[in-house]
Amino acid sequence: MAEVRFKEVWKIYGEKVEAVKGLNLDIKDGEFVSLLGPSGCGKSSTLRMIAGLEEISRGELYIDNRLVNNVEPGERDVAMVFENYALLPHMTVYDNVAFPLRLSKEDEKVIDKKVREISKILDLDSILHERAASLGGGERQRVGIGRALIRKGSVLLMDEPISHLDADLRTRTRGELARLQKLVGITTVYVTHDQIEALAMADRIAVMHVGELQQVGTADDLYYYPANLFVADFVGEPPMNFIPCKLQRKGKTIRVFAEGFDITLGESDARKVISGFKGGGVWFGVRPKDVLIKKRGNENAVKGTVINFEPGCEHSLIEANIGEYRILVQCSPDIVLKEGDVFYLDIVTKKFHLFDHESEISIIKRNNE
Numbered sequence: 001m002a003e004v005r006f007k008e009v010w011k012i013y014g015e016k017v018e019a020v021k022g023l024n025l026d027i028k029d030g031e032f033v034s035l036l037g038p039s040g041c042g043k044s045s046t047l048r049m050i051a052g053l054e055e056i057s058r059g060e061l062y063i064d065n066r067l068v069n070n071v072e073p074g075e076r077d078v079a080m081v082f083e084n085y086a087l088l089p090h091m092t093v094y095d096n097v098a099f100p101l102r103l104s105k106e107d108e109k110v111i112d113k114k115v116r117e118i119s120k121i122l123d124l125d126s127i128l129h130e131r132a133a134s135l136g137g138g139e140r141q142r143v144g145i146g147r148a149l150i151r152k153g154s155v156l157l158m159d160e161p162i163s164h165l166d167a168d169l170r171t172r173t174r175g176e177l178a179r180l181q182k183l184v185g186i187t188t189v190y191v192t193h194d195q196i197e198a199l200a201m202a203d204r205i206a207v208m209h210v211g212e213l214q215q216v217g218t219a220d221d222l223y224y225y226p227a228n229l230f231v232a233d234f235v236g237e238p239p240m241n242f243i244p245c246k247l248q249r250k251g252k253t254i255r256v257f258a259e260g261f262d263i264t265l266g267e268s269d270a271r272k273v274i275s276g277f278k279g280g281g282v283w284f285g286v287r288p289k290d291v292l293i294k295k296r297g298n299e300n301a302v303k304g305t306v307i308n309f310e311p312g313c314e315h316s317l318i319e320a321n322i323g324e325y326r327i328l329v330q331c332s333p334d335i336v337l338k339e340g341d342v343f344y345l346d347i348v349t350k351k352f353h354l355f356d357h358e359s360e361i362s363i364i365k366r367n368n369e
Contacts (some may be wrong), residue, residue, distance in 0.1 A: 002064030009059035034202035079148035089133035260323015281357030
């Protein structure tokens with residue numbers, strides 16, 4: 001197994017297209033790290049640089065403490081699983097898994113032993129003699145992983161390997177994939193645009209946007225302590241609500257206000273705001289599930305007007321106006337409202353967020369800060 005380390009790595013296409021900008025990222029031995037972000041954020045370019053399929057424009061890339069900038073792909077000891085698995089449909093499962101070893105002219109007895117070992121780990125024994133063309137999506141995935149693992153590479157790279165599966169199969173296979181990675185213990189880098197995949201599977205997630213690394217952390221880190229406005233908006237479904245406000249310190253309390261929105265953070269909540277931020281423009285953020293509905297107003301309740309109400313079995317969604325701003329509220333299915341109804345929202349829960357309006361960086365302390 002191996003560590004993967006990026007030191008100020010850039011990928012520039014042509015003269016102007018900066019796909020990856022000054023990436024610094026350490027991936028630990030045996031760790032499952034997901035590169036998460038929207039299309040065009042640089043995650044696939046990052047993966048391809050590890051594989052050696054893209055040249056590094058600037059910076060240094062290390063695999064197991066070995067500088068690999070100028071090392072050929074075949075000499076990097078990495079394996080890659082693509083979105084379509086690249087199986088040979090006319091071949092059996094056995095022959096597909098054995099294919100890389102046969103290319104390298106490995107002894108057939110050694111090949112057979114390794115195929116049997118991998119098939120046992122991936123539960124392929126019962127389908128070893130079936131042709132790849134007849135397999136289902138989950139089975140093809142396991143065969144593709146088996147073929148990648150049989151080379152005993154130190155790093156496994158996966159580029160959107162389950163994105164084309166239907167929703168039900170995708171849910172089942174992501175759990176299976178995470179289990180297999182833990183079982184094998186191989187350092188894994190997984191590219192996806194799907195936050196649910198990343199949050200459910202990875203030990204840590206590296207969020208990228210326009211070629212820049214935004215934040216690296218566990219699912220809880222990203223969800224509860226987003227480093228900036230982009231991460232807060234990208235991670236979580238439904239997305240976080242944001243209201244542009246002014247922040248004003250008043251002794252040991254803090255006032256956050258905008259048109260139709262005026263709340264006071266008490267002393268304990270005010271202590272969560274970094275002391276270096278003295279006041280000014282902020283984005284107030286709160287997730288739809290963290291907004292509480294009140295029957296009547298209190299000192300921190302704000303008045304909302306229903307624009308749209310979507311009933312549901314597990315929870316319902318309310319789209320409402322607060323002053324001139326629109327927010328989403330996730331509520332109990334027992335609550336029934338209609339367009340035009342006026343109600344009160346307790347928006348200062350223990351899980352509010354604040355971001356500097358200009359830099360969009362979080363000004364909330366973590367629990368251990």
